[in-house]
Each structure stands twice: as structure tokens, then as C-alpha cells.
Amino acid sequence: MRHHLALMAAAVRLQYLSWRQYRADYSAGLLTVIIEQVVTLTLFWVIFSNVTMVAGWPLGAMLMIYGFTRIAFGISDAFTENLWHVASLARSGELMDYRFRPLGVLFQLLCERIWFERLASCIVGVALLGYGSLAADLDWTLLGLLQVGFYALIGALVYLSILILGAALSVFFIGQESGPMASLFSLTEFAKYPSDIYGRLGSLLLTLLFPIGLIGFVPTAALLEPTALPVIIPPMVLVLVVGSGFFAVCTALWGIALRGYQGTGS
């Protein structure tokens, strides 16, 4: 474990130096982060210039949900860019190179490229969360702030798990570019809105089975309106148990996919 942490720290240091060197190139990535927020916030603006609430949730709550997703996504996105390339690595046979090295393949992929500019998403998320909570008249306490940190980390774990699952599918379906990953990731669109708009069954599925509701909706409901939660379990326990269970399942599937991978070409 100490060995892995030391390697991780070295990777972060090297990537940071590289990032400073090529700041101009990375600024395009920063632009993406900004435009991404503009798109969703414009959508919210259009909605809330016509109505005051969506399924009983006011703008403040919607901004909090979206803010939570941005913080979690920013943390995860900074480390997971390489997972989007697993399809192409598998197809070209380069994924085999990773298997020959004396480190876990997933660990290598996560550490190889770190996108610091993607952390800007976290700053936007914190700002939206702060503004949304003010609009929703939420009184912050130290415990509430600690809860935010906890929910953000588990949310990042859920995002990471989805991408690991997507990478596993990319290995299963070699030759399909990044299709499986993109399709799976498209499901995270559901995380940006209150889960109860999808009905009781949809809300349950998005909390327990494909738990993207844990990223934004459950934390927001836990802070603002705990009675809106689809299951009667303390929210922090729910998030911890389901989030880590989902991570365990996704990493197990990644392991199975990798064991079945026999390389391509020569």
C-alpha cells in the first residue's frame, strides 16, 4: 500500500510538472469544463424562468444536486481520462504491455495521465452548492460540511466505478471504439436531476442498482428533505454501503474482462 501511495505521489508530481509545461494545450480542456457548466446552467435557467419548482424541488435544490455531481465528477475526471482509451488500447494490443508490468493495470491507467484542469469542475461545483444552499435556506454546520466531503468522495467513487465498468465492457467488446464507455457514461445524465422525477421504481433503481442517485440527489435530499429519500436507511450508511458495493462489483468485472483479454495482433 505504501509503495502504491509513493508511486501515486510521484505520478501526481510528474504530471503536475508536465501540466505546467504545456499549459496552453490544457487551456482547451479548461474551456470544455466551463462550456459544459454553461450548457446545463442555461438549461436550468430556461426551466426556472418558466416554472418555480420541478417535482417539488426549487432552483436552489437543483443547483445543489448539480453542484454535488460536478464536485464528484471533477475529482474522478482528473484521474480517469485513460480509461476512455482502454477500447483503443485493447484493440491495438497495447493493453497487454500494461499487464506485463509489476503493478495493477487499473492503477497504472489511473496514474499515467492526470488532468489537473478538470479539477476546475470541483470549484464550479462548490460554488453551485454554496449558492444553491443559500437559495434553499440551508443552515450550514461543521457536521454538514463534513457530510459534503464524504458524499463528494463517494460520488467520485461511483463515477470511477462507472468508468471502470465501461472500460471492462470495452475490453469485452474489442473493436467498438469508445462506444460502450460513452453509452454507459450517458446514463450519468440522470444524476443531474432529482431522482423522484423518474417515478418510484426509477428512483429505487438509480439509488440501489445503478446508483448514480447517490452522487447528487441523495446528498441533497439528506441535507434538505430526508423524507424524499427512496429508502429508509440513514443516508450516509446508504451511500457508503451501496457506493462501495458498486465499486467492488465494477472492479470485479474489470478483473474478469482483463483475465479474458488475450491481446490482438503481434
Added chain:
Amino acid sequence: MSTLKAYVGSVRIGFAETFVYRWAVVIDMFAEVVLLLAFYFLWRAVFAAAPHQELQGLTFADFFAYLLIARFVATMTTSSGWGFFYEPVRSGDILLDLSRPLSLGGVTFCQHLGSKLAQLLLVAPAFLLAALLLGIFAGMTLNPWLFVLSLLIAFSAAFCFELLVSISAFYTLAQQGIHEAKALAVTLLSGALFPLALLPAPLAGVLGLLPFAHFVYTPSQVLLGNISGGALWNAMAVQLAWTLALASLSALALRRVRLHYDLQGG
């Protein structure tokens, strides 16, 4: 004659390549369905909260009919991925493309056209089926022939814009951020997420002056019969004018690349 055969051959290559990766198209379609489903629930909740269940005179059925058509048009006109030239510039193969006795822009257009024709065969049945199952077009007066014409112009305009952005690969390989930012901006500004009429009138007016609205919004409005008479011909003339302007700009940019591009490595 042989030049014409070469361009027709390029259309066939684009068509065949897309069919080789047909599962990628099907998987993309899955992502599209997911987005439509998420928006279905979100906007259903929004319309349920609106006075008289209408927004700017639109019912939920009107809105969803627009959204379904707009997503189909967006699939046919806009491009995902990292542009036309990232891979060939990175690998150096672009030298072969530039030295061929054919227009690089023309060949790229033909291959893109072939790819979109294959995509049309694969996705159009799914959109038609969804429209029939949901009874979306029941009682509507559609304008299919002018829609096809408007769609063709939109396709050409969007291609020229994509070509212009793709040419940036000759100057920087930081293409991911550039193309993600472009895709998000086009999605928002073209009306692929909601009808631009839902925006405040001054902003909708400004967006109507930009080329992006003519990639998706104009063809969708033409099909739904929401613009007619002089306004319809005016909209299509503006669409055509933007296509010519973007085509001239991209031709100039390609000419500049051909004259000044230095390939490194070997």
C-alpha cells in the same frame, strides 16, 4: 470522370467504414435514447409544474415532438470525436492525403456523407418507431420534402464548420478539449436540447443570427411546419448563406495549411 469516380469511391469508403463499426452506431443510439428518456422525465415534470401545463404556448407533446426531431437532425448533422484530421496529423499520414490529386476538403466531405448515409439507415428506423409508438406526429401537418432540403443544407453547413474546427489539428494536437467544447457549444446553440423559442426573445434573436441554429433548429421547425411562407424561404436562404460562408472560410484555411504546413518526424 475519374475524379468523379474517386469522390464516389470516397462516399462508399465512408459508408463501408461506418457499417464495419455498426455496433458503435447502435451503442451511440443507446446513448441517444438515454438522453431522450432523461429529458422526457425532466420536461414532463417541468410542464406538470407550469401554469396550464404549457410553456410559451407549447404543450409537452409539442415539446417532445420537437425534441425527437431535433435529436435526429443533430445525429445527422453534427459530429462527435476529435475531428477529421487528428489521427492523420498525429501519425503523419496526412502527408499522403495532402499529396493526392484530389481536394482534401472534397474527399473528407464525401467520406463524411457516406458515413452519415450509413448512420441514417441504422438510426432512422429507431426514431420513426419511437415517433409512431409515442404517437408524436398524430394530427400534425408535416413538411417532409422541404425538411429533406433543409436537412441537406444543414448537413453541409455543419460539415464546413466541423472542417474549420478540425483544421486546428494542423496547429495543435490538443484536440480533445477543442472538440468537446465545440460539441457542447453546438449542442446548446443549435437548439438540440430545447426549442430556442423557450429562451428570452432577445437572446433567441441573437442565436438565430449565428450559424448553429441552422444546423438543427431550422430543419426541425421546417418539418413541424412551425415556419411557413416567406419566413420559411427566408430561413432557408440564411441557412444557405451560412453554408457558403463556412465553405469559403474552410477552403481558405485548408489552402493556407497546404501552403504552410511542415510535417515533423518521418
